[in-house]
Amino acid sequence: MALWQVMVGLMIESAQPLLLKWEQLIEDQGGVTAEVKVDADLRGFSADVISRVCFGHSYSKGKEVFLKLRSIQKIMSNHGFLFDKSGFLDKLKFRTKKQNEISNLEKEIESLIWELVEERKRESSSEKDLMQLLLEAAMSDQSLGKDFSKQFIVDNCKNIYFAGHETTAVAASWCLMLL
DSSP states (O other), rough: OOOOHHHHHHHHHHHHHHHOOOHHHHHHTTTSHHHHHHHHHHHHHHHHEEEEEEEEHHHHHHHHHHEEEEEEEEHSSTTTTSSSSSHHHHHHHHHHHHHHHHHHHHHHHHHHHHHHHHHHHTTTTTSSSSHHHHHHHHHOOOOOHHHHHHHHHHHHHHHHIIIIIHHHHHHHHHHHOOO
């Protein structure tokens, strides 16, 4: 079976529970039509697809990573994180508190991702998903060093989780809207 067929199968596995949920919602509201708020569902769907296709595990294992990344995003987008009308000392205290929150979340995210990496190493999977490719690249490049190799893997995983998650959810929302 070709790689793209495997990936499509994994995407279908992610979509089926969502479709069943929506069908049940329609039935619960009379069986003809229903109002469905899709953004949270599509965010969950995109997270599940990314987890399955790129990292070979279900959304439940990556859920904490997504929630913590979402928390960082909310902190960063709060009005006043960078600029504030308050005095200098108030602004400094506020920014320091928020920066500490972000730093703690980043450490937790790094720890969670590294747990997933260690789990994958123990599995010694023959699957060629993104996680496996990252591990092989980091292990084969002797110039990276152990600490940089770990950081390389974690940073790439964070980028894929964060960037891929948002863009996939937004793209799916637009596709549904256009349909």
